[in-house]
Amino acid sequence: MSRRLANRVGEETLLDSQIIDGKAVAARLRASIAQQVAERVERGASVPGLAVVLVGEDPASRVYVGSKVRACEEVGFLSRNFSLPKNTDQASLLALIEQLNQDPEIHGILVQLPLPEQISVNAVVEKIDPRKDVDGFHPYNLGRLAAKSPTLRPCTPYGCMRLLQAYGIDPTGKKAVVVGASNIVGRPVALELLMAGATVTICHSKTQNLPAELAQADIVIAAVGIPEFIQGTWLKSGAVVIDVGINRLPSGALVGDVEFAGARQTAAAITPVPGGVGPMTIACLLQNTLEACAALEAV
Numbered sequence: 001m002s003r004r005l006a007n008r009v010g011e012e013t014l015l016d017s018q019i020i021d022g023k024a025v026a027a028r029l030r031a032s033i034a035q036q037v038a039e040r041v042e043r044g045a046s047v048p049g050l051a052v053v054l055v056g057e058d059p060a061s062r063v064y065v066g067s068k069v070r071a072c073e074e075v076g077f078l079s080r081n082f083s084l085p086k087n088t089d090q091a092s093l094l095a096l097i098e099q100l101n102q103d104p105e106i107h108g109i110l111v112q113l114p115l116p117e118q119i120s121v122n123a124v125v126e127k128i129d130p131r132k133d134v135d136g137f138h139p140y141n142l143g144r145l146a147a148k149s150p151t152l153r154p155c156t157p158y159g160c161m162r163l164l165q166a167y168g169i170d171p172t173g174k175k176a177v178v179v180g181a182s183n184i185v186g187r188p189v190a191l192e193l194l195m196a197g198a199t200v201t202i203c204h205s206k207t208q209n210l211p212a213e214l215a216q217a218d219i220v221i222a223a224v225g226i227p228e229f230i231q232g233t234w235l236k237s238g239a240v241v242i243d244v245g246i247n248r249l250p251s252g253a254l255v256g257d258v259e260f261a262g263a264r265q266t267a268a269a270i271t272p273v274p275g276g277v278g279p280m281t282i283a284c285l286l287q288n289t290l291e292a293c294a295a296l297e298a299v
């Protein structure tokens with residue numbers, strides 16, 4: 001159902017939703033991190049160091065890794081890059097991680113996903129010292145999030161929560177529907193929303209009637225990885241929509257998991273793609289690296 005507003009002459013006009021500007025919120029967070037790094041340098045504290053590991057040549061991964069390295073440089077972090085060939089074996093990658101676990105200049109370790117098929121994601125994630133796991137994927141960090149006592153929080157879910165907070169959207173008592181149950185987004189964002197007081201439903205490929213679930217949702221987190229899968233007409237009027245999907249169409253255009261034009265007429269607020277959740281993922285990675293640095297220093 002479209003949200004409508006009567007204008008001054010009594011005509012009804014369609015009310016477009018507010019755009020949640022992830023680029024602007026991320027820029028503010030990055031500026032605050034840069035300021036904190038400058039203060040650390042002034043008082044002789046250590047400079048946060050992030051190691052970024054890329055295995056293979058996936059073009060999208062190369063772009064994301066490049067953005068992470070640039071973001072580190074911009075806020076004054078030390079950044080070390082490791083670009084390994086596609087046929088790297090698991091033992092070599094685990095040996096590199098062990099070396100980085102022991103390196104006192106490195107406070108955060110990030111292995112870009114996806115990995116080539118000969119390497120187990122779980123083996124890699126579990127090898128990273130949980131105190132340096134700035135992706136927040138280690139079972140220790142996920143367990144802390146599940147226990148409502150978070151340490152390093154997965155970046156994209158953390159970014160979604162910071163966007164809600166920046167726009168004054170309090171999940172307490174709201175019905176939230178998460179579409180997608182991946183380890184890196186769907187599951188941890190559901191834990192985040194639960195911790196924030198929402199009543200949370202996770203929908204996935206076996207969910208029987210997705211439109212019926214979405215019709216109840218005050219907050220929708222879309223993380224299915226299917227271009228424009230969620231129709232505007234499935235949403236509850238006035239819902240807040242956080243679109244985590246980043247899908248490149250054959251035309252080269254980037255779209256989210258939500259049909260944006262339709263959703264704008266129903267939702268109260270929505271994140272665009274690009275410029276929504278993506279920039280927050282990188283800003284939250286920087287935030288985690290700063291926090292990891294401070295925590296390691298305190299040991």
Ligand SMILES: Nc1nc2c(c(=O)[nH]1)N[C@@H](CN(C=O)c1ccc(C(=O)N[C@@H](CCC(=O)O)C(=O)O)cc1)CN2
Pocket residue numbers: 063064110111112113114135155156246254273274275276277278279280281282
């Ligand atoms: N180790 C990890 N691997 C992956 C993660 C992750 O959090 N940790 N997430 C994704 C990719 N990702 C970060 O790595 C990521 C994706 C997109 C963006 C982003 O800023 N997107 C822009 C558009 C960029 C474009 O033009 O392609 C936007 O949405 O505005 C940042 C980070 C999978 N792997």
